[in-house]
Amino acid sequence: MNFPVxxxxxxxxxxxxVLILLLPxxxxxxxxxxxxxxxxxxxILSLWTYFxxxxxxxxxQFVEKYNWLPVxxxxxxxxxxxxxxxLVLLTGVVMFTGVLISWGDDHPHVMAGIQxxxxxxFAFLFILASGVLGVFVSLDLxxxxxxxxxxxxxxYLLIVxxxxxxxxxxxxxxxxxxxxxxxxxxxxxVLVMYWIQYQNTGLLSFDMLQMEQAxxxxxxxxxxxxxxxxxxxxxxxxxxxxxxxxxxxxxxxTAVSMFHAGVLMKxxxxxxxxxxxMLLPQGAQTWSWLIMAFAAIAVVYGAYIAFVQMDFxxxxxxxxxxxxGLVMLGFSTLNQQGLLGSGVQMFSHGVMTAxxxxxxxxxxxxxxxxxxxxxxxxxxxxxFATIGFIIGGLVSMGMPGFSGFVAEFPIFMGVWGRQWLVxxxxxxxxxxxxxxxxRNIRQVFFxxxxxxxxxxxxxxTVLDKVAIAVLCFFMVVIGxxxxxxxxMVQTGVENILRLLGGQ
Amino acid sequence: xxxxxxxxxxLPEILILILGILLLIVEPFWKEDQRRNAGWFTAGGLLLxxxxxxxxxxxxxxxxxxxxxxxxxxLGFFFKLLFMFAGAVTALLLMENEKVGQRGEAYLxxxxxxxxxxxxxxxxxxxxxxxxxxxxxxxLYVLSGFMLADEKSTEAGFKYLLFGALTSTIMLxxxxxxxxxxxTTNIYQLADxxxxxDLSLVAAFGVLALILVGIGFKVxxxxxxFWAPDVYEGAPTPVAGFLSTxxxxxxxxxxxxxxxxxxxxxxxxxxxALAILSAVTMTVGNLLALPQTNIKRLLAFSSISxxxxxxxxxxxxxxxxxxxxxxxxxAYILTNLLAFGIVMAFSRITGxxxxxxxxxxxxxxxxLGLMMLAAFLSLAGMPPFGGFVAxxxxxxxxxxxxxxxxxxxxxxxxxxxxxxxxxxxxxVYLYRMPEQDEESHPVPLTHPYxxxxxxxxxxxxxIGTVFAPWFSWSDAAALNLF
Numbered sequence: 001m002n003f004p005v006x007x008x009x010x011x012x013x014x015x016x017x018v019l020i021l022l023l024p025x026x027x028x029x030x031x032x033x034x035x036x037x038x039x040x041x042x043x044i045l046s047l048w049t050y051f052x053x054x055x056x057x058x059x060x061q062f063v064e065k066y067n068w069l070p071v072x073x074x075x076x077x078x079x080x081x082x083x084x085x086x087l088v089l090l091t092g093v094v095m096f097t098g099v100l101i102s103w104g105d106d107h108p109h110v111m112a113g114i115q116x117x118x119x120x121x122f123a124f125l126f127i128l129a130s131g132v133l134g135v136f137v138s139l140d141l142x143x144x145x146x147x148x149x150x151x152x153x154x155x156y157l158l159i160v161x162x163x164x165x166x167x168x169x170x171x172x173x174x175x176x177x178x179x180x181x182x183x184x185x186x187x188x189x190v191l192v193m194y195w196i197q198y199q200n201t202g203l204l205s206f207d208m209l210q211m212e213q214a215x216x217x218x219x220x221x222x223x224x225x226x227x228x229x230x231x232x233x234x235x236x237x238x239x240x241x242x243x244x245x246x247x248x249x250x251x252x253x254t255a256v257s258m259f260h261a262g263v264l265m266k267x268x269x270x271x272x273x274x275x276x277x278m279l280l281p282q283g284a285q286t287w288s289w290l291i292m293a294f295a296a297i298a299v300v301y302g303a304y305i306a307f308v309q310m311d312f313x314x315x316x317x318x319x320x321x322x323x324x325g326l327v328m329l330g331f332s333t334l335n336q337q338g339l340l341g342s343g344v345q346m347f348s349h350g351v352m353t354a355x356x357x358x359x360x361x362x363x364x365x366x367x368x369x370x371x372x373x374x375x376x377x378x379x380x381x382x383x384f385a386t387i388g389f390i391i392g393g394l395v396s397m398g399m400p401g402f403s404g405f406v407a408e409f410p411i412f413m414g415v416w417g418r419q420w421l422v423x424x425x426x427x428x429x430x431x432x433x434x435x436x437x438x439r440n441i442r443q444v445f446f447x448x449x450x451x452x453x454x455x456x457x458x459x460x461t462v463l464d465k466v467a468i469a470v471l472c473f474f475m476v477v478i479g480x481x482x483x484x485x486x487x488m489v490q491t492g493v494e495n496i497l498r499l500l501g502g503q
Numbered sequence: 504x505x506x507x508x509x510x511x512x513x514l515p516e517i518l519i520l521i522l523g524i525l526l527l528i529v530e531p532f533w534k535e536d537q538r539r540n541a542g543w544f545t546a547g548g549l550l551l552x553x554x555x556x557x558x559x560x561x562x563x564x565x566x567x568x569x570x571x572x573x574x575x576x577x578l579g580f581f582f583k584l585l586f587m588f589a590g591a592v593t594a595l596l597l598m599e600n601e602k603v604g605q606r607g608e609a610y611l612x613x614x615x616x617x618x619x620x621x622x623x624x625x626x627x628x629x630x631x632x633x634x635x636x637x638x639x640x641x642x643l644y645v646l647s648g649f650m651l652a653d654e655k656s657t658e659a660g661f662k663y664l665l666f667g668a669l670t671s672t673i674m675l676x677x678x679x680x681x682x683x684x685x686x687t688t689n690i691y692q693l694a695d696x697x698x699x700x701d702l703s704l705v706a707a708f709g710v711l712a713l714i715l716v717g718i719g720f721k722v723x724x725x726x727x728x729f730w731a732p733d734v735y736e737g738a739p740t741p742v743a744g745f746l747s748t749x750x751x752x753x754x755x756x757x758x759x760x761x762x763x764x765x766x767x768x769x770x771x772x773x774x775x776a777l778a779i780l781s782a783v784t785m786t787v788g789n790l791l792a793l794p795q796t797n798i799k800r801l802l803a804f805s806s807i808s809x810x811x812x813x814x815x816x817x818x819x820x821x822x823x824x825x826x827x828x829x830x831x832x833x834a835y836i837l838t839n840l841l842a843f844g845i846v847m848a849f850s851r852i853t854g855x856x857x858x859x860x861x862x863x864x865x866x867x868x869x870x871l872g873l874m875m876l877a878a879f880l881s882l883a884g885m886p887p888f889g890g891f892v893a894x895x896x897x898x899x900x901x902x903x904x905x906x907x908x909x910x911x912x913x914x915x916x917x918x919x920x921x922x923x924x925x926x927x928x929x930x931v932y933l934y935r936m937p938e939q940d941e942e943s944h945p946v947p948l949t950h951p952y953x954x955x956x957x958x959x960x961x962x963x964x965x966i967g968t969v970f971a972p973w974f975s976w977s978d979a980a981a982l983n984l985f
Contacts, residue, residue, distance in 0.1 A: 021873065025869055068970075068971055069970060069971045069974055070971075071974065071975070071978060072823075072899075072974075117866075120865075120869070142895070145895070146886045146887070146891070146892075147886075149885055149886045149891060150885075150886050150887060152885075153880060153883075153885045156925055156928075157876075157928070157932060160929055160932065160933050161932050161933055168933075169929065169933070173922070173925065173926075176921065176925060177918065177921065177922065180918055180921050181918055184914040184917065184918065185914075187895070187898070187914070188898075188902070188907070188910060188911060188914060191895075191898060191899050191902045191910075192902055192907070194899065195899075195902055195903050
């Protein structure tokens with residue numbers, strides 16, 4: 001038996017959460033140190049796994065399987081493929097930078113990071129992280145669900161306790177209920193799939209690799225694809241079930257927004273792909289037009305709403321809806337380019353939006369306002385944050401040389417191949433995105449520094465700079481050297497295409 | 504006739520009886536301020552009884568003993584262990600209750616009702632069953648009204664008595680009709696008698712309805728639930744916890760055995776009736792829990808709704824269904840005892856039981872807050888706590904049996920549940936005390952609480968993560984029904 005690297009990655013945050021909780025409450029710095037150590041460890045391990053993934057062999061690698069409840073066919077079955085490997089790395093990156101951002105700074109004018117009960121904060125955040133990682137690596141449907149729910153409930157606590165005081169109670173409950181409803185709707189579908197598989201093959205198993213061979217009938221797939229796919233896609237922020245997401249982003253504390261937009265929404269998209277499209281491929285073909293329509297609306301509508309937002313954080317929140325729409329758009333093509341683009345976009349958007357929220361958080365913590373017209377001249381005080389935002393913005397616009405281009409270009413190619421009109425409509429969003437990003441760069445970062453901020457604002461801390469640098473690094477590297485990611489995602493896409501019937 | 508198997512089949516009951524007698528002998532010699540030691544004595548004794556039963560009283564192949572009165576099988580045995588565990592925890596929690604814990608009678612009454620519950624889980628004869636139910640109920644009536652000086656407690660005891668007496672009489676009427684129709688009181692012979700088709704469907708349905716009244720009262724399903732909120736609120740909190748867990752589980756043990764063994768031939772009609780009852784119970788319980796402001800009433804309505812979820816497993820009428828019922832009850836007993844234990848620990852210091860009084864509780868005592876988090880999330884059905892796995896199993900059984908609509912209702916209900924459980928946690932974690940000086944108002948825990956709550960919290964997490972052994976036992980128990 002090889003070193004069980006995936007379960008170590010998955011359970012590291014959980015173990016760290018328990019350790020942090022065992023510390024006395026007043027030991028704030030020790031709690032932070034344990035969190036950082038665990039996050040670093042998980043990041044290094046996920047990097048190691050990433051570079052040791054054998055792209056020539058493709059398929060599921062680092063597979064571990066332990067029987068958990070053989071009577072019902074539940075096993076702890078872990079493995080990563082070309083689609084999930086980048087997402088594991090993404091989680092590692094966001095976790096690491098999230099801890100840095102939340103460190104907490106005792107400067108008099110700054111309420112940065114987490115001052116109040118960091119022990120509980122990091123513990124809940126890490127339980128969330130374990131859930132997320134568990135979903136990405138699980139090959140067992142029951143366990144996938146198990147981790148999926150673990151990833152949902154800490155969000156409530158994280159937002160309601162440490163969130164923005166104005167909307168946190170409303171937003172946290174709305175978010176939790178949306179996600180919970182989505183997940184239990186899928187649960188019904190999953191349980192039905194489980195029993196139909198039993199009828200068809202006589203096999204009691206939640207193993208997804210076996211379920212791929214279950215031979216679900218066309219009618220069955222047509223009916224049950226909708227609840228399964230859309231139940232998960234709620235967490236992916238698909239229009240018209242996206243409403244929870246901007247509210248949640250805005251109410252959440254910075255690190256949680258990073259997690260939420262950066263990783264959690266990928267969780268929904270990933271589960272919708274893995275369970276919806278890969279296990280019910282014919283259902284996906286039947287309904288791909290519907291996903292495409294919803295996704296196209298999300299892309300344009302999200303970008304437009306982001307454009308008219310005056311609140312900086314809402315703007316980023318709606319831009320997430322728009323960019324996650326692109327992921328769904330790529331799914332809906334069911335062809336090679338589209339899926340490839342979606343796979344890369346999940347990583348690219350995760351890093352980009354984490355960076356956006358990090359920068360927004362840094363500005364808000366110091367300026368105590370997020371209203372775009374009230375801000376200005378931030379560049380004079382926080383040049384590092386400015387650079388970060390500009391790089392993120394370029395990624396967001398899909399500029400060549402950054403990871404956004406590598407992701408969005410194939411998506412549009414794929415959509416063009418399916419339905420050129422949708423590609424044309426969706427491409428409107430690129431213009432709108434460019435407009436609001438550049439407007440913001442001008443308004444918030446350059447121009448006059450308002451008088452009330454004179455001598456009042458401070459630069460970002462060293463830890464913040466490290467976080468920005470790490471996030472930027474990944475976006476630039478993927479943009480300049482797509483070969484670090486594209487061939488890997490490609491192997492995962494080929495597996496999906498095989499299930500779809502070699503289209 | 505009194506063989507070693509017969510002895511083994513009622514070994515737990517014998518041990519509890521010995522424990523009770525010992526307590527009766529020892530207790531008068533203790534001084535006034537030592538009386539609460541009866542809690543340690545009872546809890547320790549019950550644990551010992553569990554160990555001894557586990558070592559020497561394990562059932563093999565299911566057999567009828569004591570002239571067919573008692574069935575010696577895993578179903579009964581697993582439930583007996585659960586009841587004794589719940590009893591031990593309740594004894595620990597009782598100790599810290601000033602008005603009740605100083606009196607040896609309280610522990611004795613609880614032991615008496617434990618004997619009744621154990622017999623409920625294993626009785627194979629209607630006469631024995633009725634005796635067992637009464638043995639369980641009568642001490643509980645007294646315990647509910649134990650605090651004579653407290654009006655609410657007296658009311659609770661009296662209300663419980665009236666409801667209990669009425670419903671058990673109706674059930675007895677059902678039993679007697681059943682005897683009249685078939686000429687036997689043995690549950691296992693009933694099935695054969697009913698198979699020969701002497702009984703018309705209408706008559707059978709009538710009899711089942713009468714019996715269901717009695718059992719429905721015990722497990723508090725709608726419309727036999729009216730007593731529950733008032734009794735839970737008025738009774739001493741440890742007793743309320745005991746009522747909502749062990750007593751309810753005992754009712755389900757009877758329901759499962761009686762309906763699965765004696766009436767499988769009338770299954771399509773009663774499973775549908777139970778399915779409707781289940782849907783109504785979940786919905787009413789959850790909707791009424793929404794506006795509650797008193798935490799004990801909230802838990803009372805939540806425990807009603809949980810009876811509805813358990814019924815889904817019974818409706819499925821399959822081995823997985825029965826196993827999921829047993830598993831759900833095991834997870835539920837741990838979770839709900841934990842919830843009531845926390846309520847007790849909190850109100851012992853503060854004397855308050857309203858939801859709003861829990862503001863700032865996680866700052867006053869972080870560990871108590873975390874345990875409340877575990878208990879409430881488990882009730883809401885979130886992993887990694889027991890409630891999640893239990894719910895998935897119950898739903899899986901329901902879908903297997905083709906009751907997709909019932910599962911959908913169950914799922915809608917768990918969404919309502921999530922809302923009010925999270926709402927309660929909001930008080931614990933978000934809101935603060937009026938002066939924001941939680942540090943100066945700690946909620947210290949005494950040893951009995953630390954032990955009881957710690958064991959329960961670890962149990963809730965264990966049953967939700969390492970669920971294989973628990974499910975195997977539940978499955979073994981369920982196997983005895985077929």
